[in-house]
Amino acid sequence: MEQSKQEILEADGWKIGTVADFLDLTxxxxxxxEIKLALSQNLRVRREKQMTQAELAKKIQSSQPRIAKAEGGDQSVSLDLLMRAMLATGATPKEIGKVIANVELI
Amino acid sequence: MEQSKQEILEADGWKIGTVADFLDLTxxxxxxxEIKLALSQNLRVRREKQMTQAELAKKIQSSQPRIAKAEGGDQSVSLDLLMRAMLATGATPKEIGKVIANVELI
DNA sequence: TGTTCTCATATCAAAAATGATATAAAATTC
DNA sequence: GAATTTTATATCATTTTTGATATGAGAACA
Structure with missing residues (x-):
């Protein structure tokens, strides 16, 4: 489980090469x-129930490839974009807060 | 109360000139x-109990002026920087989530 | 099988955010 | 009330993030 989480992070370009590197993070x-990953995963779930990536992109004046990156947990996506996307799916601050609050510290 | 909130936003460079403009926001x-303002206000409270802006800046490889902008709710500060700063004050995801969850929709 | 729809990946110029620096203003301490 | 510490404001070159575009991969379905 920890292994697969690391694999995901590596594939998405996070500065993590080895477990040692991972442990070097403060x-x-x-x-x-973790917060960004939680949001991106939640975003995908919410968005899939309602619309395509292209439709969500249009709602926030973004592009489909960027939504793909946001949902994929790509490093190049800011919290701001994740938040805008979440809000565009109808997520309330309460719901977003809950997602963040449920992030487990490592 | 709403008036003063608008004044704060204007002073910080948000694209709000009049109440009409304000209502034009989706x-x-x-x-x-609102989420950014809630975080910046909470950041100031947390940081003041523990350290100076310069000290917090050093913790996250930022600069004192940028912390000032973060706490002041300046438009040019990203959610990412706000989040890094919050975490550097020892805020947990649970606490941060609570701050966001308590944001009232307008 | 071929067509259509949806999502992923790559590239890139433009825009936004960044840390650094200088310095003013304000608050605190002596 | 002078000196010191802390915070605010302004400018700026650099970095990061962005939307756009092109295109590939895959699934769904005819």
Whole structure:
């Protein structure tokens, strides 16, 4: 489970090559990554129930490839874009807060 | 109360000139601003109890002026920087989630 | 099988955000 | 009330993030 999580992070370009590198992250750095991943995963679930990536992109003046990156947990996607996307799926601050609050510290 | 909130937003460079303009924001745009403001205000409270802006800046490889902007709710500060700063004050995902969850929709 | 729809990946110029620096203003301490 | 510390504001070159575009991969379905 931890292994697969690391694989996901590596594939998405996070600065993690080995488990040692992973452990070199400060708790704060890890927490930020976890928060972003939680949001991106939640975004995909919410979006899939309602629309295509292209439709969501249009709603927030973005592009389909960028939504794909957001949902894929890509490193190049900011929290701001994730938040805009979440809100565009109808997520309320309460719901978003819950997603973040449920992030487990490593 | 609403008036003063608008004044704050204007002073910080948000694209809000009049109440009409303010009402032109989509609910999603408003929510994003509210979330950022809630975080910046909470950041100031947390940081003041523990350290100076310069000290916090050093912790996250930022600069004192940027922390000032973050706490001041400046438009040019990303959610990512706000989040990094919050985490550096020891805020947990649970606490951060609570701050966001408590944001009232307009 | 071929067509259509949806999502993923790559590239890139433009825009936004960044840290650094200088310095002013304000608050705190002496 | 002077000195010191802390915070705010302004500018700027660099980096990061962005939307756009092109295109590939895959699934769904005819």
């Amino acid at each position: 708790p704060e750095e890890s927490a930020l990554i | 609910p999603e745009e408003s929510a994003l601003i």
